[in-house]
Amino acid sequence: MRHYEIPIIFDAGLEEDAIRAVLDRVTGAIKAAGGTPGRLDRWGRRRFAYELAHKWEGYYVLLEASATPEGVADADRVLSLADEVLRHKVIRLPEKVSGRDRPKPPARAAEAV
Numbered sequence: 001m002r003h004y005e006i007p008i009i010f011d012a013g014l015e016e017d018a019i020r021a022v023l024d025r026v027t028g029a030i031k032a033a034g035g036t037p038g039r040l041d042r043w044g045r046r047r048f049a050y051e052l053a054h055k056w057e058g059y060y061v062l063l064e065a066s067a068t069p070e071g072v073a074d075a076d077r078v079l080s081l082a083d084e085v086l087r088h089k090v091i092r093l094p095e096k097v098s099g100r101d102r103p104k105p106p107a108r109a110a111e112a113v
Helices: 016-032 069-081
Strands: 002-011 036-052 055-067 085-088
Touching: 002 016, 002 069, 016 036, 016 055, 016 069, 055 069, 055 085, 069 085
Parallel strands: none
Antiparallel strands: 002 055, 002 085, 036 055
16 A cells, blocks of 8 residues: 545535535545545645636635545545545655665575575
């Protein structure tokens, strides 16, 4: 399993139920592929630095997940097809950043000659 962060920008004019429905579809796609959705951090409504899709504000959400590449591809497809999503980006976290370093192999015992 690899660790990912998925920042998502929704249309700011959406109801909470519409945002929850898209997030449920994304987490469902991750779970269906054997992954585990992690923390869901809602940043709330923020103003853009420039106009995006004829809008000046968006609702930001950050989703963390541990998943296979296939599960993340399904989640990416769900986000790409959702009309409520203005932008999203899937970021694979390096092992050191995600806090889950791989264990080092045990040192070999010196062989007697």
